[in-house]
Amino acid sequence: MRGNPYLLATRSCLRCLGAVLVIGASWPDAQAQTAGTAPESALPARGAPVLLDATDSVILLLDHQAGLLQTVKDIGVDDLRRNTEMLAKLATLLKIPVITSASEPEGPNGPLLPEIHQLAPHAIYVPRKGEVNAWENDDFVKAVRATGRKTLIIAGIWTSVCVMFPALDATAAGFKVYAVLDASGDPGELASRATIARLVQGGVIPTSTNAVLSETHRTWNRPEAGELAKLYALVAPNYTAVIESYRKARVSQPR
Numbered sequence: 001m002r003g004n005p006y007l008l009a010t011r012s013c014l015r016c017l018g019a020v021l022v023i024g025a026s027w028p029d030a031q032a033q034t035a036g037t038a039p040e041s042a043l044p045a046r047g048a049p050v051l052l053d054a055t056d057s058v059i060l061l062l063d064h065q066a067g068l069l070q071t072v073k074d075i076g077v078d079d080l081r082r083n084t085e086m087l088a089k090l091a092t093l094l095k096i097p098v099i100t101s102a103s104e105p106e107g108p109n110g111p112l113l114p115e116i117h118q119l120a121p122h123a124i125y126v127p128r129k130g131e132v133n134a135w136e137n138d139d140f141v142k143a144v145r146a147t148g149r150k151t152l153i154i155a156g157i158w159t160s161v162c163v164m165f166p167a168l169d170a171t172a173a174g175f176k177v178y179a180v181l182d183a184s185g186d187p188g189e190l191a192s193r194a195t196i197a198r199l200v201q202g203g204v205i206p207t208s209t210n211a212v213l214s215e216t217h218r219t220w221n222r223p224e225a226g227e228l229a230k231l232y233a234l235v236a237p238n239y240t241a242v243i244e245s246y247r248k249a250r251v252s253q254p255r
Contacts, residue, residue, distance in 0.1 A: 052178070052215035058097045058149045059087055061123070061183075062134050062156030062163065065102055067110030069157060072185030074192040080157075081113065083183040083209040086234040087155060088119035093227055094216055097147045098123035101134045133165035135173075144170075151176045153212060155183035160195040168202040178205045180212060210235045 064084055069077055091098045098120045105111050105127075117123050128137045135141060144152070152175050156162035163184050171177045179199050186192040196206055213235060217228050233240040 051218075052153070052212065053151060054094045054096055054216040056149050057151040057153055057216070058099060058144060058147050059091050060134070060144070060152055060154045060156075060166070061087065061098060061100045061116055062154065062166065063102050063109070064100075064113045064116060064155075064157055065105065065109040065111060066113065067108050069110075069113070069185070071187050072157060073188050074159075074186045075182060075184075077185075080183060080185050081115075082234050082237075083180075084113065084155060085115055085119055086209050086213065086231050087153070087180065087183055088116050088123070089234070090213055090216065090231055091120050092122065093224055093231075095122075096153075096216070097149065099126060099140070099143050099147075100124070101126045101128055101137070101140055103128050103132055103134075104130055132161060133169065134162070135166035135169035144175075150174070151178070153178045153180060153207075155180040157185050158191070159184040159186045160191045164195050164199060164204075167199060167204045171203045176205075177203075178207045178212070180209055181206055182208050208235075 061084065069080070072080060088098065090096065098116075100112060100116060100123050102109070102112055112125075117125070124143055126134075126137065126140045126143050128134060128140065131137045152167075152170050154163050154167050154170075154177060159179070159181065163179050167177045167179050181192075181196070186195065199206055210232075213228070213231055220228075222228075229243060233243065
């Protein structure tokens with residue numbers, strides 16, 4: 001009887017079924033133990049390849065100069081400045097390389113906004129020799145290529161020049177390029193609309209600061225979650241009220 005193949009197979013199946021039942025019964029406990037564990041990667045295992053990958057991205061902040069800022073009419077200057085600050089903070093929080101540049105900071109276009117390098121102290125500034133298009137400066141292109149990353153997130157003033165020119169050139173050079181429209185600005189709505197059309201025709205992906213933040217964030221199950229929540233309040237100031245009301249509700253709940 002002991003050597004009966006049928007009985008042996010039956011006993012084996014019963015042992016397997018018992019093991020499954022034990023694992024199933026303990027699954028809630030396993031979930032509770034791992035719920036607060038932050039993943040090693042910033043991206044979920046099933047993240048779509050069409051979304052931004054923070055580990056393959058470089059943020060290029062181009063010609064955000066005090067003089068040029070005064071010419072922007074298609075977006076509020078306060079909004080543009082706040083959105084640019086958010087990109088700098090995000091880069092620091094998620095360790096995304098940042099490269100800044102200006103064609104002629106000593107001229108009427110003025111110096112770069114100081115908060116960019118204050119909020120992203122790891123940012124590399126590449127001076128240009130008067131080139132309007134940053135991609136026509138060899139040192140700038142070398143700095144981008146030295147990161148080893150193939151996704152460029154570009155913002156700047158003007159969108160129709162400082163963003164569009166290098167964005168189209170970098171796309172032609174094989175990079176995946178995103179243009180962050182609300183961290184950039186133009187002298188008028190017509191210039192902005194024409195620029196968006198040309199960017200899309202050239203293969204550049206138009207995006208917003210909120211999309212960049214959300215795509216690189218990807219999951220709340222990470223140690224930087226609290227700091228990331230603060231960044232949402234920059235791109236959507238009313239989100240501050242959401243956080244405040246949530247905290248108030250939590251405090252007032254009966255224990």
